[in-house]
Amino acid sequence: MKYCKKCLTTDLRPNASFNSSGVCIACEYSENQLSESFSSRLKFLKQMIRETKSKKKNHGLYDCIVGVSGGKDSTRQAHWVRDRLGLKPLLVCCGYPPLQMTDIGASNMSNLISLGFDIEVFTPAPQSSAKLSLSSFKKFGNVVKSTEMALFSAVPRIAMSKKIPLIFWGENPALQVGDANTEGVNYFDGNNLRNLNTLKDGGVEWIFDEVDAYKAKAYLYPCKESFDKAKVDIMYLGTAWDDWSNDENSIYAALTGLTLRPDDTKITGDISGASMLDEEFTNINMMIKYYKFGFGRATDICNERIRCDILTRNEAINLVKKYDGICDDSIVLRYCKYVGIKVNFFWDVVNKYTNHDIFTIEKGVRPRRKFKVGVDFGS
Numbered sequence: 001m002k003y004c005k006k007c008l009t010t011d012l013r014p015n016a017s018f019n020s021s022g023v024c025i026a027c028e029y030s031e032n033q034l035s036e037s038f039s040s041r042l043k044f045l046k047q048m049i050r051e052t053k054s055k056k057k058n059h060g061l062y063d064c065i066v067g068v069s070g071g072k073d074s075t076r077q078a079h080w081v082r083d084r085l086g087l088k089p090l091l092v093c094c095g096y097p098p099l100q101m102t103d104i105g106a107s108n109m110s111n112l113i114s115l116g117f118d119i120e121v122f123t124p125a126p127q128s129s130a131k132l133s134l135s136s137f138k139k140f141g142n143v144v145k146s147t148e149m150a151l152f153s154a155v156p157r158i159a160m161s162k163k164i165p166l167i168f169w170g171e172n173p174a175l176q177v178g179d180a181n182t183e184g185v186n187y188f189d190g191n192n193l194r195n196l197n198t199l200k201d202g203g204v205e206w207i208f209d210e211v212d213a214y215k216a217k218a219y220l221y222p223c224k225e226s227f228d229k230a231k232v233d234i235m236y237l238g239t240a241w242d243d244w245s246n247d248e249n250s251i252y253a254a255l256t257g258l259t260l261r262p263d264d265t266k267i268t269g270d271i272s273g274a275s276m277l278d279e280e281f282t283n284i285n286m287m288i289k290y291y292k293f294g295f296g297r298a299t300d301i302c303n304e305r306i307r308c309d310i311l312t313r314n315e316a317i318n319l320v321k322k323y324d325g326i327c328d329d330s331i332v333l334r335y336c337k338y339v340g341i342k343v344n345f346f347w348d349v350v351n352k353y354t355n356h357d358i359f360t361i362e363k364g365v366r367p368r369r370k371f372k373v374g375v376d377f378g379s
C-alpha cells in the first residue's frame, strides 16, 4: 500500500492521485493555495458568478441554489452566499426518511429556517429509500449510495425547473479528499461533480430494477446536455475561503445555533463531533469504507488537520488507529431494522466487500484488522 508523504491518504482511495514526489493532490493543493491571496480568489469567484448569470437572461426569483442538509457546512455556506456575496439564495434540501434522519439534523434544519432563508425540501418516498439502500448495500457495499444520489440530483433538478443558473456546493472533492475524477477547469468549477464515485460507478439500471420509473427519477443526476441546455453551473465555495475546514465550519455553525453531536466518539467514531450530523447511516458507510480500503472517517478528518498544521502525521496515526472504523452495534441494528435484514447477514455482506489483505474475516461477524507495525502508514 502506498501512502502520501504528507498525510495518511493511500492509493487504495478510489481515484487517488499522487505527484512525482509521492504527495496526494489534496496536500499538493493545500501547499499551493497559499500562494494565491484570499482577495484574488474572491475576485475570481465573483467574476465567474457574473459570467454564469450573464449566460441566462431571464432567470427566476433566486440568484442561486445552495444545497443544504442539517449539517455544519450548510449554515456557513448559506450565510456566506447571502451576506458576503450579496446573492439571493434558495436553499434546497433532500430530506431523509424519518428513520434515517437524526433529531440533531431536524433541529439544525429548523435553526437554518429561523435564520431567515427560503428552503425547498424534497424527500423521496421512505419505502423506496429503504429498498434502494438495501439494494446498494448488497450490490456495492454502500448503504447510502442511493441517499447521496437523491441528494446530489435534487439540487440541479430544482435549479433547472426554477430557472436558477447557479448551484453552490461546499467542499471540492478533488481538493478536499483527493478525488481526481471530479477536478474542474479551476478550483471553483464543480461541473464535473457528475464523476463523483457515488454518482457514476455502478450506473443507474439497478435503481429501475427496484422501483417504478417515476420514483427512480428522484435518484438520477441530470445529464451534461441538460446542464448545458439549462445553462446551469456548479461552483464550490470551500476554495474561496482561507479557513474552510470541518473544524472551522463547525465552530462557525455552532455559534449560529447549530447543535453538535454529544460526546459519542466511541459510538460513531466521529472525532470531530460534527460530521454527518443530519443522518444516521453514514456512520455505517464510514465503517464499511474502512473495511474496504483500510481507512475511514478519522483518517479523512486527520488528513485535513495535518494540512491545516494542527496535527502531526504521527499524532494522526495514533488517532486513526483508535477511531477509524468505529460504528457501534446499536447503529448497525437500527439499520438492519430499517431495511429488514438480520445482523449476521449484514456482516456477511460487509465481509464480501472487505479487503482480505488488511482484515481477517469470519462468517456473520465484524472483520478484524491485521496491523503490520512498520508497514502500515508508510512509516
Ligand SMILES: [Zn+2]
Binding pocket: 004, 005, 006, 007, 008, 009, 023, 024, 025, 026, 027, 028
Ligand atoms: Zn496527502
